[in-house]
Amino acid sequence: MATPTSPAFLLLLLLHVFLFLLCSSKKGHTVSANRTTKNHFHSVPANSLLPSSVCDQSTKVFNRASSLKVVSKYGPCSVTGDPKTFPSAAEIVLQDELRVKSLRARLSMNSSTTGVLGEKKTTIPSTRYGGYTVAVGLGTPKKDFSLIFDTGSDLTWTQCEPCLGGCFPQKDVKFDPTKSTSYKNLSCLSEPCKSIAKESAQGCSSGTCLYRVLYGSGVTVGFLATETLTITPSDVFENFVIGCGEKNDGKFSGEAGLLGLGRSSIALPSQTSSKYKNLFSYCLPASSSSTGHLSFGGEVSNAAKFTPINTKFKELYGLDVAGISVGGRKLAIDASVFKTGGTIIDSGTTLTYLPSTAYSALSSAFQEQMKKYTLTKGTSGIQPCYDFSKQANDPITIPKISVFFEGGVEVDIHVSGIMFPVNGLKEVCLAFRDNRNDKDVAIFGNLQQKTYEVVYDVAKGMVGFAPGGC
Numbered sequence: 001m002a003t004p005t006s007p008a009f010l011l012l013l014l015l016h017v018f019l020f021l022l023c024s025s026k027k028g029h030t031v032s033a034n035r036t037t038k039n040h041f042h043s044v045p046a047n048s049l050l051p052s053s054v055c056d057q058s059t060k061v062f063n064r065a066s067s068l069k070v071v072s073k074y075g076p077c078s079v080t081g082d083p084k085t086f087p088s089a090a091e092i093v094l095q096d097e098l099r100v101k102s103l104r105a106r107l108s109m110n111s112s113t114t115g116v117l118g119e120k121k122t123t124i125p126s127t128r129y130g131g132y133t134v135a136v137g138l139g140t141p142k143k144d145f146s147l148i149f150d151t152g153s154d155l156t157w158t159q160c161e162p163c164l165g166g167c168f169p170q171k172d173v174k175f176d177p178t179k180s181t182s183y184k185n186l187s188c189l190s191e192p193c194k195s196i197a198k199e200s201a202q203g204c205s206s207g208t209c210l211y212r213v214l215y216g217s218g219v220t221v222g223f224l225a226t227e228t229l230t231i232t233p234s235d236v237f238e239n240f241v242i243g244c245g246e247k248n249d250g251k252f253s254g255e256a257g258l259l260g261l262g263r264s265s266i267a268l269p270s271q272t273s274s275k276y277k278n279l280f281s282y283c284l285p286a287s288s289s290s291t292g293h294l295s296f297g298g299e300v301s302n303a304a305k306f307t308p309i310n311t312k313f314k315e316l317y318g319l320d321v322a323g324i325s326v327g328g329r330k331l332a333i334d335a336s337v338f339k340t341g342g343t344i345i346d347s348g349t350t351l352t353y354l355p356s357t358a359y360s361a362l363s364s365a366f367q368e369q370m371k372k373y374t375l376t377k378g379t380s381g382i383q384p385c386y387d388f389s390k391q392a393n394d395p396i397t398i399p400k401i402s403v404f405f406e407g408g409v410e411v412d413i414h415v416s417g418i419m420f421p422v423n424g425l426k427e428v429c430l431a432f433r434d435n436r437n438d439k440d441v442a443i444f445g446n447l448q449q450k451t452y453e454v455v456y457d458v459a460k461g462m463v464g465f466a467p468g469g470c
Contacts, residue, residue, distance in 0.1 A: 040328030042398045042415040046388040049421050049428055051075065052289035058470050066235050067295040068134040075288030079146065079171065089422045090380045096350045100443060103152060107313065107441060131348050132284060133255055134294050137230030139180035145172050145256040149294055151317055151347040154267040155196065155213060157220055157243030158257035165221060165247025171254040177244055182228040192241045193224055195265050211243055218250015231296060235275065241266050263315055269458050272296065278458040283469030284450050286416045292470040304455050304464035307405035316344045317456065319444065319463060320406035324358060326365040327399035333358050343442040345463060352432045352445040359434040366430055369399040378429055380422050385429040392425055403448065411465050417447040
């Protein structure tokens with residue numbers, strides 16, 4: 001038997017100390033790579049919540065065969081925007097409200113709101129702020145254009161010369177259909193012309209199909225046509241239905257138009273289903289100074305956990321929220337709160353909008369765990385907000401927030417999707433908003449989707465979330 005002074009006892013004691021330290025490090029007693037000090041809290045320097053002015057290119061986009069680089073419209077990686085014209089965070093919040101209103105208007109559409117040009121009574125989502133862009137090729141020979149991709153819209157369109165009704169400024173040279181050998185206008189009797197009436201006003205000019213789509217921040221009017229779409233050199237789609245916009249207005253920050261990823265037959269997933277099997281995914285970067293990716297088809301990440309697409313919303317991607325946790329504690333919110341209005345996931349809405357009952361519980365729990373920080377009166381209508389200006393270089397501790405979806409799917413929100421700098425460090429706010437009632441549809445916004453690979457398996461009726469996507 002080993003005595004307290006024997007070599008065997010000392011060796012055994014050292015072994016126990018080593019095992020204790022090893023287990024402690026695995027359990028989070030030391031600061032891990034993701035800067036989490038405890039299981040249910042983030043610890044980050046306050047100034048890390050601010051956007052950087054330097055572009056940090058991700059290499060993950062190049063690891064997928066049918067993949068496009070995603071950049072924030074208002075970050076240093078954007079090739080179309082002018083930093084001098086970038087909106088303030090407060091302006092983004094105001095425009096976000098317009099998009100939410102237009103999404104809700106679209107959900108309330110009925111047959112009386114569609115028809116010929118001039119009869120359209122509602123709008124589809126605004127895309128002015130909060131969006132992300134990709135570059136795709138159009139025409140023969142191919143010309144590349146920067147388009148905003150949007151899961152809340154169906155029609156893919158670009159500004160077209162000669163812009164008879166006027167066009168907004170864009171960085172790229174505008175698409176000229178007369179210089180493409182593959183461009184063809186569609187007739188009023190074509191199936192796409194009939195389909196477009198579900199999203200936009202539709203009309204005819206000498207037998208040629210016309211469209212008009214109203215946005216919360218603008219409008220596009222033009223010819224419905226087919227053209228060759230190039231995603232990658234090996235992924236080329238002939239006779240792809242597009243809108244050739246001759247009259248366009250709105251603040252699109254230099255982009256040429258929009259890439260529609262919605263659920264209708266004219267949306268990109270449906271038009272490319274023969275190759276991509278109605279499957280696409282994207283990863284939105286943690287910061288506007290980083291890049292992500294938009295990918296089509298291919299293998300699904302083994303890390304992805306899936307939740308069903310709610311069939312309540314035929315034109316948008318509906319999901320069933322099962323609950324929310326703050327700092328590791330599940331909030332006492334009745335399941336019926338989320339079922340009343342339902343929830344959609346949207347790539348173009350910046351913040352997440354919750355039923356009042358759910359938002360109240362979230363806000364109260366969050367403030368309870370942020371008591372040591374200075375509350376400040378928000379100037380943008382968002383609450384609660386905190387003044388971190390005196391802690392710019394110091395670590396701040398923020399409770400983790402998770403959103404749970406049907407099927408046991410937990411989305412652990414990245415810290416950049418929990419707090420949103422509205423006025424520098426003087427006003428950093430909770431990135432969730434109150435619907436002001438429990439009846440309106442809730443929206444899972446793009447801030448809360450950051451760093452996840454969000455997989456839309458439309459064919460199987462599922463949406464998945466895989467952590468560490470970019």
